[in-house]
Amino acid sequence: xxxxxxxxSVPAEPLVIKPxxxxxxxxxxxxxxxxxxxxxxxxxxxxxxxxxxxxxxxxTCSRPDASLPSASAMLEQSxxxxxxxxYDNGGNDVGMAWQILASLERVAYGYLIAVxxxxxxxxxxxxxxxxxxxxxxxxxxLRTVPPLAWLPLSLAGFQDSHPSxxxxxxxxxxxxxxxxxxxxxxxxPEDYRNVARVIRLNGLEYFRQVMLPSAAPYIFxxxxxxxxxxxxxxxxxxxxxxxxxxxxxxxxxWNSSLISDIILALIYVGVVGFILDRMVAFIGNRxxxxxxxx
Amino acid sequence: MAxxxxxxxxxxxxxxRGDLTSHVLQNINLKIDKGEYISIIGHSGCGKSxxxxxxxxxxxATSGVVILDGKEVNDPGPDRSLVFQNHSLLPWLTVYENVxxxxxxxxxxSKSAAERHEWTLRNLEMVNMTHALNKxxxxxxxxxxxxxxIARALxxxxxxxxxxxPFGALDALTRAHLQDEVMRIQSELKNTVMMITHDVDEAxxxxxxxxxxxxxxxxxxxxxxxxxxxxxxxxxxxxxDPTYNHYRHQVLSFLYEKQRKVDVA
Ligand SMILES: Nc1ncnc2c1ncn2[C@@H]1O[C@H](COP(=O)(O)OP(=O)(O)OP(=O)(O)O)[C@@H](O)[C@H]1O
Ligand SMILES: [Mg+2]
Numbered sequence: 001x002x003x004x005x006x007x008x009s010v011p012a013e014p015l016v017i018k019p020x021x022x023x024x025x026x027x028x029x030x031x032x033x034x035x036x037x038x039x040x041x042x043x044x045x046x047x048x049x050x051x052x053x054x055x056x057x058x059x060t061c062s063r064p065d066a067s068l069p070s071a072s073a074m075l076e077q078s079x080x081x082x083x084x085x086x087y088d089n090g091g092n093d094v095g096m097a098w099q100i101l102a103s104l105e106r107v108a109y110g111y112l113i114a115v116x117x118x119x120x121x122x123x124x125x126x127x128x129x130x131x132x133x134x135x136x137x138x139x140x141x142l143r144t145v146p147p148l149a150w151l152p153l154s155l156a157g158f159q160d161s162h163p164s165x166x167x168x169x170x171x172x173x174x175x176x177x178x179x180x181x182x183x184x185x186x187x188x189p190e191d192y193r194n195v196a197r198v199i200r201l202n203g204l205e206y207f208r209q210v211m212l213p214s215a216a217p218y219i220f221x222x223x224x225x226x227x228x229x230x231x232x233x234x235x236x237x238x239x240x241x242x243x244x245x246x247x248x249x250x251x252x253x254w255n256s257s258l259i260s261d262i263i264l265a266l267i268y269v270g271v272v273g274f275i276l277d278r279m280v281a282f283i284g285n286r287x288x289x290x291x292x293x294x
Numbered sequence: 295m296a297x298x299x300x301x302x303x304x305x306x307x308x309x310x311r312g313d314l315t316s317h318v319l320q321n322i323n324l325k326i327d328k329g330e331y332i333s334i335i336g337h338s339g340c341g342k343s344x345x346x347x348x349x350x351x352x353x354x355a356t357s358g359v360v361i362l363d364g365k366e367v368n369d370p371g372p373d374r375s376l377v378f379q380n381h382s383l384l385p386w387l388t389v390y391e392n393v394x395x396x397x398x399x400x401x402x403x404s405k406s407a408a409e410r411h412e413w414t415l416r417n418l419e420m421v422n423m424t425h426a427l428n429k430x431x432x433x434x435x436x437x438x439x440x441x442x443x444i445a446r447a448l449x450x451x452x453x454x455x456x457x458x459x460p461f462g463a464l465d466a467l468t469r470a471h472l473q474d475e476v477m478r479i480q481s482e483l484k485n486t487v488m489m490i491t492h493d494v495d496e497a498x499x500x501x502x503x504x505x506x507x508x509x510x511x512x513x514x515x516x517x518x519x520x521x522x523x524x525x526x527x528x529x530x531x532x533x534x535d536p537t538y539n540h541y542r543h544q545v546l547s548f549l550y551e552k553q554r555k556v557d558v559a
Contacts, residue, residue, distance in 0.1 A: 191382035194352055197370040199396045199450070209395060213386040 069260045077260035092244055092252065100268055102244040106162075106237075107230045107276075110169025114226060118174040119219060122181020123211065132182070143175035147233040151240055161241035165234070172233040173226035177219070184218025185211060220284030227280045231273045297364065298325035299486060300349070300454055305358030307344055318344055320512035322358070324505060326454075329484045333497040335545060336507030336516075337555045342490045345507075346456050349488060350374050363453055372400045375447035379459040381439040383431040383446075390427040393418055393446045400450055417449040418442070420479055437468035441475070448479070457489040461496065469493075470529065473500060481526060494549070498541045499527055506548045509555065516553060519544055 054071050061070035069077060085097035125132045125139075150171050154164040192214055196206050212219075238247025246265055253261040307319040318341045326332055334342050347353040349360050351370040360367040362374065375396075383392045394414045401410055418424050421441035431439055440460060447455055460476075461469040473496060480487065480500075491497050497504045501521050508516040521541055523532070532538040 189382070191378055191380065192384060194350075194370070194376070194378070195382055195384070197352065198350065198374070198376055199372055199399045200370070201399060205399070210384065213384070216386075 069263070074260035074263050077258070078264045081261060081264055092248070094244060096246075096249075096264070096268055099244060099246045099249045099265075100272055103234050103238060103246045104272070106165050106245065107169055107227075107234050110166040111173050111227060111230045113166070114170045114173035114177055114230075115223060117170075118177030118222070118226070119181050121174075122178045122219070122222075123185055123207070125178070126182035126185025126215070139175065139178060143179075147172040147229075148236050148240070151237060155241075161243065165237045165241050165245075168233055168237045169230045173230045176225040176229065177222040180218045180222025180225070181215060184215030187218065188214045216288045217284075220280070220288060224277060224280045224284065227276050228273065231269075231276055235269060297361070299328040299330075299363060300324075300326040300488075301359075301361040302326075302345070302349065303359050303361065305345070305348060305355045305360065307341070307348065307353070308356045317512045318510055319355075320514045322514055324515060324518075326486060326488070328486055331480060331487045331500055331502045332489070332505060333501040333503075334488065334490045334505045334507060335492070335494070335497050335549070336513065337509055337549065337553065338492070340507050340510045340513040342507060343458055346376075346458050346488060346490055349454065350376050350456055352376075372396070372450040373453045374456055375450040375452040377440070377443045377447045377455070377457045377460045379462050381431070381436075381443045383439055383442055385431050388428050388430055389418065389423060389434065389442050390414060392431070392442055393449050396446050397449050413449065417445040420448065421445045421475065435468075437464050437472060440464065440472060444472075444476070444479075448483070448485075453486060455485045455487045457487065459490050459492065462492065469496075474529075476500065477525075477527065494542055494545045495529075497545060498523075498538060499529060499532065504541075504545060506545065506553075509553050517548055 058071045060066065061068050061073070075082070081096055085095045087095045088098065121135070125135050147168050150168050151164060154167040154171075155161065158164050158167065188211060192210050196210050201209060234245070235247040235250065238245035239251040242248050242251075246269055250262055250265045253259075253265065302322055302324040305319060305322040306317070309316050309318055322345060324332075334345060336342050344353060348355045349362075349367065351367050351374065354368075367374070383389075384395070387395060394410070397405075397410050397414045397417075401413065405413065415424065415427075418427065421444050423438060423441050423445060426434055426438065431442070434442075440463075444460065447457075461472055464472065477500060479485075489500065498521055504519040504521060505515055506517045506519065507513050519541060523535075523538060523541075
């Protein structure tokens with residue numbers, strides 16, 4: 001008994017403790033290393049490219065005969081706008097954040113209406129061959145109309161700039177949503193339909209339990225294209241209708257020859273567009289996780 | 295004369311696309327008793343799935359009728375539940391939810407929520423799948439998916455269980471395992487079953503009768519073979535059983551002598 005206790009207790013200590021320390025240290029170092037390589041591989045290339053681009057910009061626009069401001073000149077001229085995004089002097093004289101938010105609000109209204117109407121119409125022409133034959137030619141023609149071409153017509157119809165801008169966003173975003181939704185609905189596997197028929201799901205149950213989840217990947221790719229187009233269209237639409245909004249801000253800056261403000265606004269527009277795209281993609285990934293057949 | 299439980303009478307099926315008509319089935323007649331296990335065997339493309347889909351109500355026969363328990367079959371319904379060859383579970387639902395979807399719909403009014411939950415679990419237990427209730431179909435093996443498909447079909451308490459090559463996509467070991475499981479469940483529940491298969495051993499092992507179909511076009515029932523082997527059947531004992539091998543031989547000779555496939559499928 002004694003000898004047995006000795007045998008187990010003596011080698012046990014170093015055996016137990018040593019690997020623990022090693023185990024504890026190793027992953028931590030490993031994680032740090034992984035993060036480091038991740039950061040380097042993901043953020044270093046864009047950082048280098050950005051530095052080069054800004055450098056080229058600075059060099060080419062620093063000459064006295066340059067027509068556009070250089071990077072440093074732009075920072076200097078627009079400094080007030082950059083550091084005070086939330087000022088409000090009434091009228092159109094508000095900070096960049098308010099301009100962007102005003103534009104986002106219009107996009108939100110137009111886009112949300114487009115989502116509801118677009119998914120409904122997409123389901124309709126995905127489900128019914130008759131609706132497809134009737135509506136598809138109309139859609140194919142209408143979707144080629146450039147967004148801004150709708151603006152005069154909607155101004156005439158609504159007699160007001162606010163709903164007109166929303167309408168332009170709506171009509172811009174709706175086509176990819178309709179088309180992708182209908183393709184998604186058409187591509188619901190026959191087997192899923194048969195399952196629904198055997199257990200006799202009614203229309204609403206079928207829509208919620210089978211159609212939406214099955215078509216979700218298609219719908220979300222339409223939604224993603226739609227949000228991108230909305231953001232593209234809002235700037236142009238706002239240039240024409242005026243008021244608070246990033247589009248008219250750019251137009252106004254141009255009329256006042258504030259080129260550096262235009263550059264700042266473009267950076268804002270790009271970043272916000274990027275974030276919108278990523279947001280829809282993120283929601284899509286969350287919703288459709290596990291949806292793909294396997 | 296008492297009518298059979300399931301009757302297929304003079305069923306013919308033509309598919310028409312444009313001005314091209316193909317006569318797939320010609321005068322299919324079959325009477326199946328309650329609790330009987332029927333296999334349909336025949337060469338690929340002869341129209342086995344078409345027969346099953348007509349019984350399921352997913353397809354309408356061009357002429358002829360299907361009568362189940364005194365009622366004509368016109369549309370799909372839970373009294374004729376299907377197990378598809380490719381499982382066809384809804385990939386966004388978990389194992390539990392896939393079965394619960396059917397149970398909750400079919401027994402909405404006749405069972406309480408607790409009873410439906412209980413019943414869903416009971417059916418998954420029957421196919422030994424309770425360990426993976428919260429897994430998605432993509433996370434389980436092919437054999438497991440097929441089990442869940444069987445559980446879903448059983449949970450509907452169908453009058454007829456329709457199996458379209460239920461084990462076709464599985465490896466030999468998994469297939470044998472599931473066949474044993476189906477035999478065990480069948481001995482408990484005494485379902486009426488119509489199963490399509492390509493596998494001669496599977497047909498002889500599981501069936502009370504084997505329906506052998508002639509080659510298309512205009513396929514029909516060539517022969518019906520009654521399998522008089524006592525149950526429970528054991529595949530290892532039967533491997534050396536002369537009666538079993540006689541049945542096997544009969545099916546093989548039908549398929550490869552009388553109905554030899556001429557063209558390459
Ligand atoms: N919807 C359809 N339209 C036209 N022809 C069809 C249709 N469904 C099946 N067919 C034809 O009917 C015939 C029988 O098809 P079916 O799927 O019933 O064969 P099967 O015996 O189940 O074959 P397999 O063993 O390969 O599954 C085939 O020639 C097929 O091309
Ligand atoms: Mg088939």
